[in-house]
Amino acid sequence: MADGSLASPGSLKGKVSAEEWQVRVDLAALYRLVALYGWDDMIYTHISARLPGPEHQFLINPFGMFFEEITASSLVKIDLDGNILQETPYFINPAGFTIHSAIHAARDDAHFVMHLHSDQGVAVSAQKEGLLPLSQHALICLPRLAYHDYEGIALNPDEKERLVHDLGDKSIMLLRNHGTLAVGRSAADCWTGMFYLERACKQQVMALAVGRENVRIASQASQDEVRDQTGGGVGGALAWPGCLRRLDRQSAGYDA
Numbered sequence: 001m002a003d004g005s006l007a008s009p010g011s012l013k014g015k016v017s018a019e020e021w022q023v024r025v026d027l028a029a030l031y032r033l034v035a036l037y038g039w040d041d042m043i044y045t046h047i048s049a050r051l052p053g054p055e056h057q058f059l060i061n062p063f064g065m066f067f068e069e070i071t072a073s074s075l076v077k078i079d080l081d082g083n084i085l086q087e088t089p090y091f092i093n094p095a096g097f098t099i100h101s102a103i104h105a106a107r108d109d110a111h112f113v114m115h116l117h118s119d120q121g122v123a124v125s126a127q128k129e130g131l132l133p134l135s136q137h138a139l140i141c142l143p144r145l146a147y148h149d150y151e152g153i154a155l156n157p158d159e160k161e162r163l164v165h166d167l168g169d170k171s172i173m174l175l176r177n178h179g180t181l182a183v184g185r186s187a188a189d190c191w192t193g194m195f196y197l198e199r200a201c202k203q204q205v206m207a208l209a210v211g212r213e214n215v216r217i218a219s220q221a222s223q224d225e226v227r228d229q230t231g232g233g234v235g236g237a238l239a240w241p242g243c244l245r246r247l248d249r250q251s252a253g254y255d256a
Helices: 018-036 094-106 119-125 136-144 159-167 187-210 220-229 236-250
Strands: 046-050 058-060 076-078 112-116 145-148 172-175 179-184
Touching: 018 046, 018 058, 018 112, 018 187, 018 236, 046 094, 058 094, 094 112, 094 159, 112 187, 119 172, 119 179, 119 187, 136 145, 136 187, 136 220, 145 159, 172 187, 179 187, 187 236
Parallel strands: 145 172
Antiparallel strands: 046 058, 046 112, 058 076, 112 179, 172 179
């Protein structure tokens, strides 16, 4: 459009299956939460969700929308190659789906995949020691955390195999010199993993302001204890309804 705005496709509620609509609402909520917490990067980075069924179909953001603008109906349905599978006025950034398509294809449990470029996430991803056991948040993250070395902007299909290999069976990742990543069976699981990782990174940046030699590393015994205590999860499903209530108060309309 001449004024730079994006045309609205109208609501898709009732025009898609109930299962697809629920995934759309959950994914739109993730975009709005990232914006609410200030972890977005204008129109860049992505969160994707796999739709129910055997077809390997996914939802991703329309390229050009800020995360705070995204709604359930504006999300675009695509296949593993980034081909658009619905009538929509929007388009996507195929290059931005490189990371997501690799993980969705390799991990059946990765129903939601979130990748961010937050200030604190990039800062810790660039530190030689990576995430340190400095806080309770970090200790919760460390058993679930993987690393992937930076290879440049994620445009090379050859990187997919190495990315998937490095992620393994972990649910969160630091992309070196790049940012953070989280996967989950549900939006709640994906959000909770990213929330803890982002908070741990922020706490580390703040703690290291006094110098590496002046911070206390948590004992190995305490690290082992937290690993055992959180082996079954950290209550993401309990927190998710509250996250949606916060959106209803502060970023209404995501479920339209």
